Amino acid sequence: xxxxxxxxxxxxxxxxxxxxxxxxxxxxxxxxxxxxxxxxxxxxxxxxxxxxxxxxxxxxxxxxxxxxxxxxxxxxxxxxxxxxxxxxxxxxxxxxxxxxxxxxxxxxxxxxxxxxxxxxxxxxxxxxxxxxxxxxxxxxxxxxxxxxxxxxxxxxxxxxxxxxxxxxxxxxxxxxxxxxxxxxxxxxxxxxxxxxxxxxxxxxxxxxxxxxxxxxxxxxxxxxxxxxxxxxxxxxxxx
Numbered sequence: 695x696x697x698x699x700x701x702x703x704x705x706x707x708x709x710x711x712x713x714x715x716x717x718x719x720x721x722x723x724x725x726x727x728x729x730x731x732x733x734x735x736x737x738x739x740x741x742x743x744x745x746x747x748x749x750x751x752x753x754x755x756x757x758x759x760x761x762x763x764x765x766x767x768x769x770x771x772x773x774x775x776x777x778x779x780x781x782x783x784x785x786x787x788x789x790x791x792x793x794x795x796x797x798x799x800x801x802x803x804x805x806x807x808x809x810x811x812x813x814x815x816x817x818x819x820x821x822x823x824x825x826x827x828x829x830x831x832x833x834x835x836x837x838x839x840x841x842x843x844x845x846x847x848x849x850x851x852x853x854x855x856x857x858x859x860x861x862x863x864x865x866x867x868x869x870x871x872x873x874x875x876x877x878x879x880x881x882x883x884x885x886x887x888x889x890x891x892x893x894x895x896x897x898x899x900x901x902x903x904x905x906x907x908x909x910x911x912x913x914x915x916x917x918x919x920x921x922x923x924x925x926x927x928x929x930x931x932x933x
Contacts, residue, residue, distance in 0.1 A: 715836025722816040723844040734852020740768035751849040797829040812838030891922030
């Protein structure tokens with residue numbers, strides 16, 4: 695087998711893995727479309743220009759952080775306050791990166807930077823549970839890049855709709871946020887520590903919301919992680 699044949703087979707294999715990753719991401723990409731519509735229309739409503747609204751999705755690329763940032767911008771918050779809020783909201787990505795470190799570490803810098811930028815809740819849901827042998831960078835790239843394109847197209851549609859459809863934010867699109875996270879979390883409940891973490895986070899988030907505690911989501915998230923860790927420790931690390 696000559697070098698040209700080997701290179702052709704290698705390219706075909708990479709394309710196949712890339713497409714498999716994109717296909718695996720399709721359900722989550724579809725689920726996030728209403729969320730993208732909401733983010734795009736809300737950015738327009740908050741006073742951002744079309745270009746600024748789209749740049750927010752293209753550069754920040756974080757649904758919950760975008761909604762919070764545009765809301766704070768609309769309320770007249772300072773840049774430092776917005777950056778601090780976004781830092782705390784997206785801090786969970788640090789845990790994602792630590793979890794996937796051994797899989798990403800052997801890759802060249804351009805791959806680490808690229809996959810790091812594309813790392814979202816959805817990409818972690820698909821690739822985070824893979825072993826080091828199962829993980830493939832082309833598969834992850836296909837999944838992450840397809841989701842990035844879908845998110846930006848959805849926000850672009852939201853931006854266009856926001857300039858033509860009045861009160862689009864009152865259509866209940868925010869339910870897509872909850873629906874997306876439910877679709878991510880539920881399939882990963884495969885052990886008692888994970889179940890405990892989810893239940894503790896769920897109960898505390900509802901309780902904090904009822905008491906109107908502004909940092910309720912962060913409290914629920916940290917408490918859930920601690921509860922899951924303690925449960926795993928008490929069981930001796932067994933599932």
